[in-house]
Amino acid sequence: MLVATPRGQPNIAAVLAASATIEGRGTWQLAWTRLKRDRAAMISLGVIVVIVLVAIFAPLFASVTGHGVNQQFRDTGLTPDGLPKGPSRAFIFGTDDQGRDILVRVAYGTRISLLVGVVATSLTVGVGAVLGIAAGYLGGLVDTVIARLIDIVLSLPYLLFSISLVSINFLGGPGLGIIIFVIAVFSWAAAARIVRGQVLSIRENEYIEAARSLGAGPWRIMLVDILPNVMAQLIVYATLLIPVVIVFEAVLSFLGLGVPPPTADWGQMISESESVYQQSWWFLAFPSMALVVTTLAFNILGDGVRDALDPRSDRI
Amino acid sequence: MVRFLLRRVTQGLLVMWIVTMAVFAMFFVGPGPADVAQRLAGRQATPETVQLVRRRLGLDQPTVVQYWHFLDRLLHGNLGYSYYQGQSVNTVLKQAFPVTLSLALGAAVLWLLIGVLAGVASAVRRGSVWDRLATTVALFFYSMPVFVLGLLLLYVFYYQFTIHGLRLFPGQGYTPLGANPLKWFQSLVLPWFSLALITAATYLRLTRASMLEVMGEDYIRTARAKGLRETRVIYRHTLRSALTPVVSQFGIDLGTLLGGAIVTEVVFGLPGLGYTAVNSIQNDDLPVIIGVVILASAAVVVANIVVDVAYAVLNPRIRLH
Numbered sequence: 001m002l003v004a005t006p007r008g009q010p011n012i013a014a015v016l017a018a019s020a021t022i023e024g025r026g027t028w029q030l031a032w033t034r035l036k037r038d039r040a041a042m043i044s045l046g047v048i049v050v051i052v053l054v055a056i057f058a059p060l061f062a063s064v065t066g067h068g069v070n071q072q073f074r075d076t077g078l079t080p081d082g083l084p085k086g087p088s089r090a091f092i093f094g095t096d097d098q099g100r101d102i103l104v105r106v107a108y109g110t111r112i113s114l115l116v117g118v119v120a121t122s123l124t125v126g127v128g129a130v131l132g133i134a135a136g137y138l139g140g141l142v143d144t145v146i147a148r149l150i151d152i153v154l155s156l157p158y159l160l161f162s163i164s165l166v167s168i169n170f171l172g173g174p175g176l177g178i179i180i181f182v183i184a185v186f187s188w189a190a191a192a193r194i195v196r197g198q199v200l201s202i203r204e205n206e207y208i209e210a211a212r213s214l215g216a217g218p219w220r221i222m223l224v225d226i227l228p229n230v231m232a233q234l235i236v237y238a239t240l241l242i243p244v245v246i247v248f249e250a251v252l253s254f255l256g257l258g259v260p261p262p263t264a265d266w267g268q269m270i271s272e273s274e275s276v277y278q279q280s281w282w283f284l285a286f287p288s289m290a291l292v293v294t295t296l297a298f299n300i301l302g303d304g305v306r307d308a309l310d311p312r313s314d315r316i
Numbered sequence: 317m318v319r320f321l322l323r324r325v326t327q328g329l330l331v332m333w334i335v336t337m338a339v340f341a342m343f344f345v346g347p348g349p350a351d352v353a354q355r356l357a358g359r360q361a362t363p364e365t366v367q368l369v370r371r372r373l374g375l376d377q378p379t380v381v382q383y384w385h386f387l388d389r390l391l392h393g394n395l396g397y398s399y400y401q402g403q404s405v406n407t408v409l410k411q412a413f414p415v416t417l418s419l420a421l422g423a424a425v426l427w428l429l430i431g432v433l434a435g436v437a438s439a440v441r442r443g444s445v446w447d448r449l450a451t452t453v454a455l456f457f458y459s460m461p462v463f464v465l466g467l468l469l470l471y472v473f474y475y476q477f478t479i480h481g482l483r484l485f486p487g488q489g490y491t492p493l494g495a496n497p498l499k500w501f502q503s504l505v506l507p508w509f510s511l512a513l514i515t516a517a518t519y520l521r522l523t524r525a526s527m528l529e530v531m532g533e534d535y536i537r538t539a540r541a542k543g544l545r546e547t548r549v550i551y552r553h554t555l556r557s558a559l560t561p562v563v564s565q566f567g568i569d570l571g572t573l574l575g576g577a578i579v580t581e582v583v584f585g586l587p588g589l590g591y592t593a594v595n596s597i598q599n600d601d602l603p604v605i606i607g608v609v610i611l612a613s614a615a616v617v618v619a620n621i622v623v624d625v626a627y628a629v630l631n632p633r634i635r636l637h
Contacts (some may be wrong), residue, residue, distance in 0.1 A: 155331045155620065156338075157575050157612035160593055164342050164605065167597050247461045251579055254463050255594065270464065277467065278475040288464045295459040303455075 027232070027309075034308040041304025047297040055110040062108075067091075067101035069108045070262045074099050084280040094282035097272060102282065106290050108264035113294060116176065116249040117242045120183040124245075125238045127184060128191025129230065133222050135192065136199025146192065153189035159251070162186065166257040174260045179252055183245055191237055198230045232309040239302035243295035250291055266291045324624065328617035335613045336390075339606050340383050348600040349375040352399050355599075373399065386606070395610070396603035398596075405607040408592065413611070415490050416588035418500070419507055419580065420573040424566070426512035431519025432562065438520065439527030439558075440550060450520060458517035466510040466583035473506055488585030507584045511577060515569060522565055526558040564623045571619020575612025 035041055054061075062068055077085055077099030087094045093102035135146035162182040166174055202208065203226070211225050252258040253267030261268065269287040277284035343349075353370040354361070361369075370376045374385065389396055395405035434454070438447040457465070474487045485506050491499035530536065531554055539553045540546075576590025585591075589608050596604035 151327070152331050152334055155328075155613060155616045156335060157572070157609060157616065159578050160576070160597075160605075160609055160612060161338070163578075163594060163597050164339065167600075168342055168345060168348065243459060250461055251463065254461075254579070255582065267461075270467070274467065277471060281471065284467055284471065288468070292456075292460055292464065295461075296456060299455055299459050 031232075031305075031308040035304055038304040038307065040300050041308075044297040044300040044304070047293065048301060051110055051294055051297070052114065054107050055114050058104075058107040058111055061104045065092075065101060065104060067104050069104050069264050070100065072099045073101070077101070084276060084283050086280070087282055093286045094280065096269065096283050097276050097280075102269070102286050105264035105269060106266070106286050109266040109269065109287065109290065110294075112176070112259055112263065112265045113246045113249060113291070116179055116183070117246040117298075120180045120187075120245045120249075121238050121241045123180065123184040124187040124241060125191050125234055127188040129195050129227070129234055131188065132192035132195025133199050133226055133230070136196040137203050137222050137226060138218065143196075147196070150189040150193050150196075153186060154193070156186065158186035162252065163255065163257055166252065174257055176259060179249055179258060182252075183248055187241065187245070191234075191241075194233060194237060195230050198233060199226055202226055202229050236302065236306040236309055239298065239305045243298040243302070246291070246295055246298070321621070321625075324621045328614075328621065331617055332610060332613045335609055336386070336606060337383070339602075339609050340379065340386070343600070343602045343605070344379045348602060352600045352602070356399060390610075395607040398604050399601050400599055401601075401604075405603045408604055409589070409607050409611060412587060412589045412592045412608075414492065415586050416574060416576055416581070416590065418493065418504055419511070419577055419586060419588060420570060422504055422508045423511035423515065423573070423577075424570055426508055427516040427519055428566065430512065431516035432523050432559075434516070435520040435523025436527060436550065436555060438524045439531065442528065447524075451524070454517040454520040456517075457513050458521070460514060462510055462514050462579050463583050465514060466507070466580060469506045469510055470583070490586045490588075503584075503586075507577075507580050507586060510583070511573075511580050518565070519562060522562055523558065526561050527554055530554045530558040560627065563626050567619045567623035567626065568616070571616045572612075574615040574619075576608060 077095035085095045131146050135143040250267030253265045254271045259265045266287040273283035353366045356369050434450050438450045490503050493500040539549045578590030581588045581591040593608040
């Protein structure tokens with residue numbers, strides 16, 4: 001589309017302006033456009049939005065049903081033998097072994113899973129990025145120390161260590177704090193290794209040399225020139241780490257080392273159902289479904305985000 | 317090659333040494349020593365008795381001295397005695413390891429078969445109904461925590477089968493292979509499948525991606541152009557180099573599992589290393605915890621070295637530095 005000037009010459013400025021409106025879409029815009037075309041990813045995003053809404057409005061479930069999250073309905077919620085009651089109009093998902101409403105508890109459990117998933121993932125990726133960039137760009141002694149540390153952390157039997165740390169009442173014992181801490185301590189290394197590898201090749205680029213010759217210091221180069229270039233990788237990694245973290249939290253709670261009772265938590269509900277689920281399938285089924293739907297949604301979205309951000313990447 | 321091996325082994329030993337120090341530190345930072353003496357002495361024990369128990373176990377000595385004794389014993393192949401079980405840690409581990417080994421090896425065979433074969437089939441018929449179905453099912457299992465699948469299998473194949481008169485699998489527990497091979501098999505089928513189905517999902521995704529990448533290479537086109545049969549192209553030319561990432565993943569997974577499949581063992585009541593570890597951690601049985609941790613880290617370290625060597629053997633383009 002050439003815009004003619006009075007002299008019949010193409011107006012360069014106008015051409016540039018016109019092409020800018022066509023091609024001026026950044027990496028993120030392009031990625032978003034690609035992601036929007038991915039039906040499975042968009043459905044998953046919708047599911048995740050619903051899950052987030054459930055977490056935010058969990059008290060609404062309690063007030064609509066009139067059942068508190070830790071309220072025990074020993075008369076209406078248990079059979080005369082003291083067993084959980086199946087799904088009914090009063091208790092849509094049935095009741096648990098203490099006569100509590102499973103629907104309300106599953107809704108509240110969403111909060112713990114999402115909170116741990118998001119906070120622990122951000123912490124992990126944050127620490128991993130800082131150490132990975134530092135190791136990759138600074139090199140030398142810093143790199144040696146961090147790389148060794150990565151090797152060591154990656155060869156630790158992390159579940160064993162996590163259980164040990166929780167059981168010695170580290171950081172005040174079982175609770176959200178220790179869970180998030182344990183996850184970050186054992187997961188940052190994998191993130192740092194990926195970032196470090198990326199940075200090792202990025203730092204050889206001409207634009208880094210250009211920045212250096214313009215007088216940019218290491219901080220500026222790491223923050224302004226390198227960080228944006230590993231951002232796509234970090235976002236993909238984070239999206240795929242969230243479901244892993246959610247499962248890890250559920251495992252700890254399942255082993256009795258997560259959030260202490262009576263807080264509603266999916267892993268813990270599944271663990272509590274172990275003694276009675278054979279007669280009361282709903283006690284196992286609904287928390288499990290909540291857990292699987294959440295991790296599945298994040299995994300599908302993560303796959304979609306990866307394809308969108310890096311169309312050449314393999315679908316692993 | 318020898319120098320490389322030496323360096324890796326040294327690194328591995330260093331990691332294991334750091335691991336033992338970390339476990340020791342954690343135990344002594346926590347309430348471990350106090351709890352152990354109190355529990356062994358009994359609830360009504362006088363403070364003097366508790367003190368005596370502490371001295372017997374050597375828990376009254378400074379941590380550094382205890383650590384030194386531990387290292388000294390370790391170098392003689394002795395991991396010490398369990399505080400509670402009245403057995404040496406070596407005996408405890410010797411009893412638990414075959415359970416974990418049976419679980420891990422059986423599951424590994426299953427997940428390799430399912431994962432790699434399904435992955436190859438998916439990659440070869442990319443975009444087909446089978447491919448979409450397989451990748452969807454894989455993503456489903458990939459998102460499933462192992463304890464959820466384990467309990468689900470128990471519900472269907474143990475509980476529902478049993479109340480309908482089909483006693484195929486025990487709900488809990490383990491029968492040693494030497495005692496009764498059939499019962500051994502029955503006690504492991506459900507744990508095998510719980511572990512294998514979930515892990516196979518990763519292998520399907522990995523194999524598929526790797527196959528697709530290799531299938532785009534020039535030498536595959538050359539092989540086809542030479543007129544080789546498609547099966548030969550796929551299995552001899554493509555799969556062989558596509559397996560490299562699969563092999564390294566396999567080594568690491570198997571190594572990790574040999575240190576104890578904690579969740580699976582707990583769900584199915586299998587007295588393997590993971591189950592033993594969880595019990596010892598809850599009891600503050602430090603010698604056993606240390607024993608399991610050393611074994612588990614050793615398994616991971618050895619697996620990593622084996623993977624690196626296998627890498628070089630499988631793919632001549634990769635040279636060891």
